Amino acid sequence: MNEAIAALVRRHDPDRFLTALFAPPDRRDALLVLYAFNHELARAREVASEPSLALIRLQWWREVVEGEKKRHEVASPLAEAIAAGELNPDDLLAIIEAREAEAYGDFATLSDWRGWLRAGAGGLAVAAAFALGAPRPAEARLFGAAYGAAGVLRATGVLAAQGTCLLPRDLLARHGLSAEAFVDDPASAAARGALDDVVREGRLLLAEAAKTALPRAATxxxxxxxxxxxxxxxxxxxxxxxRLGDRLAVSFAAVSGQILPRA
Structure with a gap:
């Protein structure tokens, strides 16, 4: 295992680090490199003071995926994994495109937002399934999108502190909110109502995912x-x-192969 990559993912993406531990040992390094790459893409928005600067950072990663050699603790093993056929560059470019949309943080409609979830967090799950050698990696998309919806909820406070709202404008408008009003008071009753809508969206994605015949290799x-x-x-x-209950739930699902209750 690449210890530096493993440490990076464990520190910055502990959820996916935990789940990667259940990958076959010969596939685990590629999976961790993928998750480290995803963290670097997320940082593009987090450290940039404006969208144009985030896009410059994302373009740097696009060049890496397209084959340009760059010395970097994540870029180098990423290039190696692509060259070895462990990661699909088309999957990675699709994730970058989703991050480009995220850099602006302005989704006009709920449909746009759903598309972003499926392309971003959902696309990451597809790339992970490919890295695991799953015969139908696209079957993992809805599972990843559901995690993305839950991730928006978990990150609400942090995002608001950064002046960012990743909720669609039409959903906010249902509750009499603008993105600016949401950021100003993410704990308000109206903001809670908008987040309750996100919960419903996440549950719908889980229900749809539960109907998917997921290949065991994509677990x-x-x-x-x-x-x-x-x-x-x-x-x-x-x-x-x-908490311990979360870790035990992941362990049980990994061993049983049943990710979600049957629909």
Whole structure:
């Protein structure tokens, strides 16, 4: 195992680090490199003072995926995994495109927002399933999108502190909110109402995912949905950091191969 990559993912994406531990040992490094890459894409928005600067950082990663050699603790193993056929560059480029949309943080409609979830968090799950050698990696998309919806909920306070709202304008308008008003007071009754709508969206994604015949090889890619289900069931009392029950639920799902209750 690449210890530096493993440490990075464990520190910055503990949920996916936990789920990656259940991947076959010969596939685990590629999965962790993928998750480290995803963290670097997320940082593009977090550290940039404006969208144009985030897009510059994302373009740097696009060039890496397209084959340009760059020395970097994540870019180098990423290039190696692509060259070895462990990661699909088309999957990675699709994730970058989703992050480009996220850089602006302005989704006009709920339909746009759903598309972003499926392309971003959902696309990451597809790339993870490919890394695991699953015969139908696209079957993991809904599991990843559900985790993405739950992730928006968990990150609400942090995002608001950064001046960011990743909820669609039409959903906010239902509750008499603008993005600016949401950021100003994410704990208001109106904001809670908007987040309750996000909970419903996440549950719909889980229900749809539960109908999917997921290949057993894709199990580790879909395991974050176990945590999403628990977060959505407990909202607004999500556990940060994760507790023993979360870890046990992931372990049981990994061993049994049953990610979600049967629809």
């Amino acid at each position: 580790a890619a879909a395991l974050p949905a176990v945590l999403a289900r628990r977060d959505l069931a407990r909202w607004p009392a999500v556990a940060i950091p994760r």
